[in-house]
Amino acid sequence: MFDLERMAFLDALKPILPWPMWLKAAVVAGTAVLVLVLYWLFGWMPIQDEIAQQEARVQQEEIRYRKNLRLAKDLPKKRQEYNKLKKQLAIALAMLPKKSQIPDLLEQVSFVGKEAGLEFAEFKPMGERPQKIYAEVPVSLKMSGTFRQLMLFLKKVGELPRIVNVRGLAIEKRENALQIAGEAVTYRFLEAKQKPKRPRRGRRR
Known part of the structure; x- marks a missing residue:
């Protein structure tokens, strides 16, 4: 069997046996280069591309792991900050009157004004002004x-257990007294269903 294969190989070489040596060498070299090029294109390069993709995936996973590890280390600190903000929010909400408490609060404002010696020509509750998460409840003074x-009035208002802001004061001196105009504003927290809805944008045509 070996002899048959050898004879078949020699028969395949018969066409090139008469060629000059330099031509034979060129054919062998060209064949070798062609084999190397084909291996490079269809063997080596795909393997290198696959290796590069796997390395990129490993780097991404490593970055994600480090990020998650950093977040895990910061979790106790973030949780502590969240609890602190939650307590501060609870304190702030406790200082905002509920809707049912607003009439009593306004009555207290009127009382401390009279107690301070001021004479009211107008103490007129106005309509609420809804904001994002709260509503202003103004009173014209x-x-x-x-x-x-x-x-003394401003000092006593600042000492009230609920938040009341006196603002926009216009003061005019007349005879022996000051004429004072402005507004007292308290605030109340809006429930989710009470928050103002954002206007929808019209569809573009």
């Missing part, structure tokens, strides 16, 4: 008195 009485 017109009163008269001395500067000391006004300062």
Whole structure:
């Protein structure tokens, strides 16, 4: 069998046996180069591409692992910050009156004003002004008195257990008293169903 294969190989070489030696060498070299090129294109390069893809995946997984590890280390700190903010929010909400408490709060504002010696010409509750998560509850104020009485009124309002902000004061001196106009504003937290809805944008045509 070996002899038959050898004879078949020699028969295949018969066409090139008469060729000059340099031509035979060129054919052998060209064949070798062709084999190397084909191996490079269809063997070596796909393997290298696959290796590069796997290395990129490994790097991505390593980055993700380090990120998750860092987040895990920061978790106790973040949880502590969250609990702190939650307590602060609870304190802030406790200082905002509920809707049912607003009339009593406004009555307290009127009382401390009179207690300070101010005379009210107008103490008029106005409509609520909804914001994102809270609503302003303003009261229009017109009163008269001395500067000391006004300062005492502002001090007592600041000492109320609920948040009341006196703002927009316009002061005019008339005869022996100051004429004071402005508004007292308290706030209440809006439940989710009470929050103002954002207007929908019209569809583009």
